[in-house]
Amino acid sequence: xxxxxxxxxxxxLIAIPFVGGxxxxxxxxxxxxxxxxxxxxxxxxxxxxxLWIWSQADVPGVIPAHGTPAWLIEFRADWIPRWGISLHxxxxxxxxxxxxLTGALGALSVACSWREIQQYVGxxxxxxxxxxxGVMGVFMALDLFLFFVFWEVMLVPMYFLIALWGHSxxxxxxxxxxxxxxxxxxxxxxxxxxxxxLALVWLHKENTGQWSFEYTDLLYTPLAHWQEVLLMLGxxxxxxxxxxxxxxxxxxxxxxxxxxxAGSVDLAGVLLKTGAYGLLRFVLPLFPNASQDFAPVAxxxxxxxxxxxxxxxxxxxxxxxxxxxxxxxxxxxxxxxxYAGSALALQGAVVLMLAHGLATGGLFVLCGELYERLHTRExxxxxxxxxxxxxxxxxxxFFALASLGLPGLGNFVGEFxxxxxxxxxxxxxxxxxxxxxxxxxxxxxxxxxRALHGPAATDAPVEDLTSREKLMxxxxxxxxxxxxxxxxxxxxxxxxxxxxxxxxxQQGVPTP
Amino acid sequence: MTPSLGAQLxxxxxxxxxxxxxxxxxxxxxxxxxxxxxxxxxxxxxVLTFGACFLAHPATDLTPLLVIDTYARFAIALIxxxxxxxxxxxxxxxxxxxxxREEMYLLLLLAAFGAMVLVCARHAASLLLGLETMGxxxxxxxxxxxxxxxxxxxxxxxxxxxxxxTATLLFGFAxxxxxxxxxxxxxxxxxxxxxxxxxxxGLVLAGLALIWAGFAFKLSLVPFHLWTADVLxxxxxxxxxxxxxxxxxAVALLLLRWxxxxxxxxxxxxxxxxxxVAALSILVGNLAALQHNNLKRLLAYSSIAHFGYLLVPxxxxxxxxxxxxxxxxxxxxxxxLGCFAAIxxxxxxxxxxxxxxxxxxxxLFWRRPLVTSVFVPMLLAQAGVPLxxxxxxxFYVLTAxxxxxxxxxxxxxxxxxxxxxxxxxxxxxxxxxxxxxMRPEGQWSEMSIASGVALALLLALLIGFGVWPQPLxxxxxxxxxxxx
Numbered sequence: 001x002x003x004x005x006x007x008x009x010x011x012x013l014i015a016i017p018f019v020g021g022x023x024x025x026x027x028x029x030x031x032x033x034x035x036x037x038x039x040x041x042x043x044x045x046x047x048x049x050x051l052w053i054w055s056q057a058d059v060p061g062v063i064p065a066h067g068t069p070a071w072l073i074e075f076r077a078d079w080i081p082r083w084g085i086s087l088h089x090x091x092x093x094x095x096x097x098x099x100x101l102t103g104a105l106g107a108l109s110v111a112c113s114w115r116e117i118q119q120y121v122g123x124x125x126x127x128x129x130x131x132x133x134g135v136m137g138v139f140m141a142l143d144l145f146l147f148f149v150f151w152e153v154m155l156v157p158m159y160f161l162i163a164l165w166g167h168s169x170x171x172x173x174x175x176x177x178x179x180x181x182x183x184x185x186x187x188x189x190x191x192x193x194x195x196x197x198l199a200l201v202w203l204h205k206e207n208t209g210q211w212s213f214e215y216t217d218l219l220y221t222p223l224a225h226w227q228e229v230l231l232m233l234g235x236x237x238x239x240x241x242x243x244x245x246x247x248x249x250x251x252x253x254x255x256x257x258x259x260x261x262a263g264s265v266d267l268a269g270v271l272l273k274t275g276a277y278g279l280l281r282f283v284l285p286l287f288p289n290a291s292q293d294f295a296p297v298a299x300x301x302x303x304x305x306x307x308x309x310x311x312x313x314x315x316x317x318x319x320x321x322x323x324x325x326x327x328x329x330x331x332x333x334x335x336x337x338x339y340a341g342s343a344l345a346l347q348g349a350v351v352l353m354l355a356h357g358l359a360t361g362g363l364f365v366l367c368g369e370l371y372e373r374l375h376t377r378e379x380x381x382x383x384x385x386x387x388x389x390x391x392x393x394x395x396x397x398f399f400a401l402a403s404l405g406l407p408g409l410g411n412f413v414g415e416f417x418x419x420x421x422x423x424x425x426x427x428x429x430x431x432x433x434x435x436x437x438x439x440x441x442x443x444x445x446x447x448x449x450r451a452l453h454g455p456a457a458t459d460a461p462v463e464d465l466t467s468r469e470k471l472m473x474x475x476x477x478x479x480x481x482x483x484x485x486x487x488x489x490x491x492x493x494x495x496x497x498x499x500x501x502x503x504x505x506q507q508g509v510p511t512p
Numbered sequence: 513m514t515p516s517l518g519a520q521l522x523x524x525x526x527x528x529x530x531x532x533x534x535x536x537x538x539x540x541x542x543x544x545x546x547x548x549x550x551x552x553x554x555x556x557x558x559v560l561t562f563g564a565c566f567l568a569h570p571a572t573d574l575t576p577l578l579v580i581d582t583y584a585r586f587a588i589a590l591i592x593x594x595x596x597x598x599x600x601x602x603x604x605x606x607x608x609x610x611x612x613r614e615e616m617y618l619l620l621l622l623a624a625f626g627a628m629v630l631v632c633a634r635h636a637a638s639l640l641l642g643l644e645t646m647g648x649x650x651x652x653x654x655x656x657x658x659x660x661x662x663x664x665x666x667x668x669x670x671x672x673x674x675x676x677x678t679a680t681l682l683f684g685f686a687x688x689x690x691x692x693x694x695x696x697x698x699x700x701x702x703x704x705x706x707x708x709x710x711x712x713x714g715l716v717l718a719g720l721a722l723i724w725a726g727f728a729f730k731l732s733l734v735p736f737h738l739w740t741a742d743v744l745x746x747x748x749x750x751x752x753x754x755x756x757x758x759x760x761x762a763v764a765l766l767l768l769r770w771x772x773x774x775x776x777x778x779x780x781x782x783x784x785x786x787x788x789v790a791a792l793s794i795l796v797g798n799l800a801a802l803q804h805n806n807l808k809r810l811l812a813y814s815s816i817a818h819f820g821y822l823l824v825p826x827x828x829x830x831x832x833x834x835x836x837x838x839x840x841x842x843x844x845x846x847x848x849l850g851c852f853a854a855i856x857x858x859x860x861x862x863x864x865x866x867x868x869x870x871x872x873x874x875x876l877f878w879r880r881p882l883v884t885s886v887f888v889p890m891l892l893a894q895a896g897v898p899l900x901x902x903x904x905x906x907f908y909v910l911t912a913x914x915x916x917x918x919x920x921x922x923x924x925x926x927x928x929x930x931x932x933x934x935x936x937x938x939x940x941x942x943x944x945x946x947x948x949x950m951r952p953e954g955q956w957s958e959m960s961i962a963s964g965v966a967l968a969l970l971l972a973l974l975i976g977f978g979v980w981p982q983p984l985x986x987x988x989x990x991x992x993x994x995x996x
Contacts, residue, residue: 082985083911145907149898156897163941180937188930191896194907195922198914 005056007075010089013049013099014136016042017106021129028122035125039110042129046136047103050096054493059093063496065503066510068216070496071142072096079146084201084211088143093493097350098139098277101357104479105269106132109262111472112365116261116372117165124165127157128262138274144197145213147282151238151274152190158263158271159183166258167371178251178258185251189241196234200286203227219285220511232287232294239283242275243331245298246305253312256324257377261368264320268327268364269357276334276353280346280498284338284505291339291505298339299422299429305332307432310439314446318377320367322447323360326403329436330356330411336433337418340425343495343502348417350494355410355483359402362476366396369469370451373462379447384456389464393452395473402480404444405437410483515572523572523580525564526588527632530625533557537621541614551603554617558596558624565589571994576696577638578629586838586991587631587765594758594845595624597969600962601750601856607959609657616656620754623649627762631769636685636695639766640678643730646762647674650755654747662865666746673729673739681726687719697773708778717779723770724782730763731819734792741800744812749859749866752808753852756815757845764822768837771826772995787827790921793820794928801935808868810935811851814894817932818844821925824909828916834992835985836908842984843893843905846977850890850970857883857963870939875947884943886967893974895936896929900978 020042027034057072071090079087091099109128117124134154141147159179166175197213204221205211212218223231241248256264284291291298309328316322330352337349369392370385371377386393402409415437422430465473483490521528537553540546565588571581598620606613626646633639651674655667689695691712692703708716725736732740744752776783797817804810822844825836858873858880859866867873877884893902906929913922977984 078982079980080982080985082982082989149903152898152903156892159937160941160944164944176941179941180934183937184930184933187895187933188926191906191926191929195910195914195926198907198911202911202914 005053005073007073009049009053010073010075010091010140011087013046013140014089014133016046016049017129017133017136021126021133024125024129025122028120032118032121035122036110036114039125039129040107043103043106043110043132046132047100047107050099050103053091054096054100057096059493060496061492063500065500065507067500068219069500074142079143082211083145083213085145085213086143087146088214089137089140089146090142090215091140092497093495094277094280094350094497095139097354097490097494098273099136101273101354102132102135102139102270105265105357105361108269108361108365108472108476109265111468112265112368113260113262114468116368120164124161124262127160127164128266131157131161131266132270135270135274139277142215143213144201144215144218144282148190148194148197151193151278152187154271154274155183155186155190158267161263161266162255162259165260166263167260168258175258178254182251182255185241185248189238189248192234193238196231196238199227199234200231215282219509223287225289228287228290229293232283232290235278235283235286236294236298239275239278240301242278243272243335244275244328245301245331245335246308246328247301249305249309249328252328253321253324256327256364257318257321261364261371264324264364264368265361268324269361272327272331273353273357276331276338276349279335279338280349280501284341284501285509288505288508292341295339295341296426299336299426302332302335302339303429303432303436305329305335306436307332307439310436310443313443314439317379319370319379319382319447319451320364320377322379322443323363323367326363326440326443327356327360329440330360330403332436333415333418333433336422336429340418340422340430341502341505342421342425343499345418345421345425346498346502347491347494348414348419348421350414350498351483351487351490352411352414352418354490355402355414355480358476358480358483359399359409359411362395362399362473362480363403365469365472365476366392366399369465379450381457382451383454384452385462386452388456388462391465391470392462395465395477396452397448398473398477398480400444400448402484404440408481408484410480410487413484413487519569520572520574522567523569524574524578525567526561526585526592527578527580527625527628529557529561529564530592530621530628533561534618534621534625537614537618541618545612545614547603547606547613550614550617551599554621555596555599557621558592558599561628562589562592562596565592573634574632577635577641578632579634580632582994583765583769583991584632586987587762588628590842590845591624591627591631591758591762594754594761594849595620597849597853597966598750598754600966601753601853604959604963605748605750605856605859611658616653619649619652619656622646623653623754624758627758630762631765633766634697634769636689639770640682640685642766643678643681643763646759647678650674650751650759653751654743654755656751657748660865662746663748664746666743669739669746670743677726677729677736680722680729684719684722684724684726687715687722691715691719697769701773701775704774704778717782720774720779720782724786727763727767727770728789731760731767731823732816733789733819733823734796734816735789737793737796737816740816741804741809741812744815745806745808745868749808749852749856749868753849753856756811756852757849760815760819761841761845764819764837764841767826768834768995771829776827776829783827786823787921790820790823790827791924793817793823794924795820795931798928798931798935802931804935805870806868807855807870807873807939808852808866810939811848814932814935815844815848817928818848818894820928821906821909824918824921824925825912827921828912828918830912830916832908832915833912834995835988836912838988838992839908839984840905842988843901846970846973847890847893847900847902850886850967850974851894853963853967853970854883854887854890857960857967870942873939873943874945876943878944878946879951882964883967886971888940888943889971889974891936891940893978895933898978899975901974901981902978904978904981 137150163179313325630642801813893900
């Protein structure tokens with residue numbers, strides 16, 4: 001029953017990685033293994049806590065469209081009363097799924113750095129865990145100021161992850177360059193969003209005489225159409241950079257390819273999802289009419305992203321860069337689904353977010369492992385891995401198939417729902433988007449063929465997966481299979497909020 | 513109604529304490545030179561002054577020249593706090609200085625006293641008195657290590673240019689006096705209104721323009737910014753911190769009083785010109801900072817950009833603008849002082865120059881983690897990262913701009929901040945990069961503990977108020993209300 005769940009669970013979800021990070025930093029003095037275990041434990045603890053909340057919470061199947069959002073757990077405390085800012089956290093089915101994903105991929109990020117990170121281990125885990133704590137906050141914040149704070153807080157540790165533990169590709173750009181580019185893109189767009197938030201809050205104040213950054217207060221702010229359009233654009237740019245949406249994506253390939261494995265997993269698996277989450281949680285409900293008007297553009301951008309990302313993935317020779325561009329392509333589907341706006345499409349987008357997190361996370365881990373073994377990420381210098389490292393090859397094959405949307409794995413469910421949900425809204429865009437699936441098959445199989453088959457570039461023996469790596473891969477594969485074969489519990493968990501958002505998006509937000 | 517003498521004296525307690533401290537220290541130095549005792553006494557003076565600001569008083573007029581209200585007390589507290597933090601930094605910095613060290617504290621107290629008079633001023637005469645007391649003392653502080661070339665050069669540069677700016681200001685006041693016959697802020701506004709409608713319009717406008725030019729110099733706004741980088745580069749690091757924060761901050765706080773009296777409505781052209789000045793300061797400051805590898809120059813240009821941001825609430829002057837100015841000055845003081853404090857800790861006043869090159873900071877995190885763990889948050893705060901005062905300051909400024917629909921100014925702030933990220937991050941990341949042959953360095957001593965305390969205090973303020981700003985926000989709300 002939801003009544004038994006303490007509101008303090010929500011700050012705990014943020015505090016566990018936060019404190020874990022501090023402890024891990026300090027524990028470096030004791031031994032280099034301690035920070036790793038502490039990181040793993042704290043991320044597993046958050047994931048288990050989220051699972052426990054799922055098992056205990058009373059998930060409403062339907063939230064009345066006219067009602068206010070229904071939170072499974074809500075936490076509220078005063079923060080800056082002068083501006084009507086409070087520490088207001090809330091968790092619904094959508095947020096819970098994202099928290100679960102964050103916990104799972106967080107644990108994976110720690111596990112995959114076990115051998116890769118040998119320098120400044122404590123400080124590495126501090127940054128990794130603080131980044132994840134910020135992400136947790138983003139998925140729960142219901143006060144727009146607090147949301148923005150978390151939104152920015154997750155950037156700084158990510159900047160350090162890339163800048164300090166990244167790879168400098170030879171002849172290419174340095175990791176510091178990539179990290180700075182990432183930071184400037186996201187921070188500048190974030191400031192635009194801040195201006196939009198402030199404008200919205202100010203309009204609310206003009207109406208009611210009260211300063212408030214409260215999500216549920218701002219939801220019902222009456223806006224003139226032009227105001228709604230401008231504010232929507234401000235928010236949209238902030239989230240579009242994170243997602244990323246095509247003209248705003250240049251930071252992504254650099255950041256991904258220079259980041260350490262954990263950073264890539266974290267970026268692709270979790271950070272990109274904050275953009276999609278922001279669109280779902282804030283843009284559609286706060287500005288339904290403007291979003292409706294903007295939908296054709298957004299859906300077109302989604303389709304462009306799908307095709308452009310896939311096209312660029314096809315011509316990459318750096319395996320990590322290739323995977324990075326596939327993210328752009330997959331996020332195009334998410335964008336398409338979000339702006340199609342039917343309940344079915346939104347559910348598809350959410351399932352796809354989860355599946356993409358797991359599949360791309362897995363692929364990045366595999367890229368990292370490959371780099372540890374071969375010290376190269378060039379596809380041309382691989383080949384023949386299927387013979388040389390059969391377990392590794394199996395795992396890569398599995399995640400490549402997941403990424404191309406093989407039925408039975410999570411991505412298929414997501415993409416299928418997105419396309420089915422979008423078709424009635426925009427048949428042409430959907431049809432074009434579907435061709436992206438063909439390209440996905442091409443680039444995925446291209447990786448498999450170049451890396452695993454054909455003549456080997458060198459005869460040097462390649463170490464196969466260690467038991468730690470096998471365990472990681474097995475868990476990820478299991479999760480993807482579960483999501484592909486039994487997606488219903490996940491869909492049920494998020495149905496309430498998603499149906500409500502879909503209704504708001506189509507009909508506008510009714511005053512309660 | 514004139515308040516009783518007792519009420520006046522107790523309201524003026526902060527100023528009296530400061531003045532008394534100055535005399536006391538001067539006598540002490542004359543009797544016996546003792547670096548430690550002088551530093552301790554100076555700290556005590558600042559602490560007492562700071563404490564005296566929290567005694568509640570109604571707004572009290574001291575002669576027609578000064579007024580001590582909540583606003584003034586807030587500003588005095590800020591100046592005293594900044595001065596108090598500067599003392600241990602100077603103490604560590606001057607530890608190995610082979611000349612007379614004690615006069616530096618005397619000059620510091622004098623400069624702080626001038627700044628305090630400035631923020632209480634409600635008359636052009638007291639304004640100039642405060643400004644000059646501060647400026648002359650600062651000149652001495654900048655050129656204090658007289659055997660080094662750069663401080664001397666910087667000191668002379670500051671003296672000449674600052675005097676020129678004061679002269680401009682003075683001439684502006686003279687023109688206003690010719691037009692209105694008044695120099696008192698309270699009456700000036702209404703008389704100006706009348707005068708600018710009549711024949712004296714030219715005089716009034718010329719006077720206002722000259723006064724703003726003088727202020728723009730003191731605030732180092734583009735195009736009156738050329739002195740900033742040279743002077744801050746040349747000045748000893750603790751002095752540079754004090755100069756960049758207190759002298760500019762006090763003028764900004766005074767400007768708010770001045771603006772409330774005269775407004776910008778009289779001269780729409782002036783308002784438009786100032787909007788351009790704000791945008792230019794933001795752009796020029798940030799773009800110039802990109803070019804520099806010298807940390808003090810970089811911070812100097814970043815401070816030009818900061819005052820561009822700060823000019824935004826002055827221009828819109830909406831309901832939250834006063835609070836925005838106060839908050840920004842407070843936040844700017846903490847984070848800029850923090851940056852210069854870190855540089856001061858890394859430098860010493862021996863024969864060679866301060867450690868102000870970017871390379872000096874390479875791998876600092878692995879060599880001196882405590883310095884970095886203060887310096888990096890300070891830089892990130894300047895870049896506007898949340899959970900620090902720097903973010904809240906930007907938040908206040910953007911709120912003030914949005915409230916009055918000043919979209920272009922808000923956009924300038926956003927663009928400027930985006931450019932600024934680049935150079936702040938450069939300084940941040942360099943401290944983590946490995947440096948060949950690095951090993952932990954720096955040892956504990958009385959000097960390093962003193963400056964460590966200052967650093968820790970600044971960090972506590974930066975993060976403490978960044979995470980829990982309500983007490984500061986409430987205090988600033990009260991101080992700003994005193995102006996209306």
